[in-house]
Amino acid sequence: LSNLGRFDDAEEACRAVLADEPEHTGALMSLGHIANARADRPAAAAWFELAARAAPGSAAARLDFASALRDLGDFGAAREAAEAVLAREPGSADAWMSLGHTERRAGRREAALEAFSRASELKPDSPTPLVQMAVEERRLGRPEACERLLARAIEADGDDREAL
Secondary structure, eight states, X not given: OTTTTOHHHHHHHHHHHHHHOTTOHHHHHHHHHHHHHTTOHHHHHHHXXXXXXXXXXXXXXXXXXXXXXXXXXXXXXXXXXXXXXXXXXXXXXXXXXXXXXXHHHTTOHHHHHHHHHHHHHHOTXXXXXXXXXXXXXXXXXXXXXXXXXXXXXXXXOTTOTTTO
């Protein structure tokens, strides 16, 4: 229903699930995504927080919560949420990417570059971390490093739109 843009119906269905199972992670996360689609960032953060609490081992719930916190400008809490995933799963490229985006939004370019670099080490065939590293290198005033990273990203996937 959400994919069809029928947010009211999707929300109603999720709330029906929650009436029977109040900690249903999928329904809680769906409500967070619906809130995001409606540009209701505080509601999205609240739903993702409930999902993360309902499923403390769910990296997806915790990283969606980190993203929502980042959107609210709470970079410290967003950092903590991503780091909680990394404490459990140090090899989570998604958590490193989340941390990189948080550091970028917080204006900590070197920290963002380091986080994206860690993600790239974990997913060496993925152009996405390389492109994000290139963005940081450019913003740090290092265009040659930026160009080298973009060349590597295109080498990894010549059709990657971000790299191109």
